Amino acid sequence: MIFSRDLSILNAMEPIVSNLFEDNYVKTGALKCDCEKCQIDIILLTLNHVAPHYTSSQTGEAYIKALYQEPQLQSDILREITNAVKVIAERPNH
Template sequence: MSIHNIMEEIVLEVLVKYKGSLQLTCECERCLDDIRAIALNKLPPRYIVQMEHRPYVRAPYTADRQGVTNIMSIVTQAAGIVSKSPRCGEDA
């Protein structure tokens, strides 16, 4: 049995859905991963071990207007941070 952080899929869905309105300076995989990481570090993790519990854990963050607004705000802030200083051009 594996542990799954539902917040990861919620943040990814928000990022994909609103990517066009985030005014990103770069949409490469590295920059999108950086946005996800920054957002996830600001949000509480929501772990499950049984996938059938997914809807119950997701509901406060996808069905509740305040939950959706909170996640969108955090993803927008993370996008702003990455857009100001994209790391995709750095040498490894």
Template structure:
């Protein structure tokens, strides 16, 4: 059985993590480096440590987003983002002048 790439499979955690990063981390935590590489690394590292929530429909995406209105789930995302910020800031993947 071959998975058809025509179907759009989407990790609904991506926009949730990006939103939390933009709304909670950027305004409240002065990053050592806020270049595109470091911010992308923070988001990717966070996503790699959270359980993916795949869906193929907008209704599924809305359902998953509603699940993450739970304060404990929001706290889990923020904790993982904070860990990722610390990791990326301690070992950035670019040269200081980039």
């Protein structure tokens, strides 16, 4: 199957995880190492442990983001971010 370049495929979890990570760890200075490589590794490790939610439209992205305004779902993602922060702090890739 060949995809048209007119349509984009987005994992809507990427901006959700990135924003929660930024707000709860980067801005607060809570990271042992705050280099860009460690930050990306934390986001990637987190994304590997949360279910992806793919969409090809802004409407779909908005719907998924609205779902993740629920405190329990945000808490679940924060738990995964915290686990990733611990792993990367113990074994940084640099």
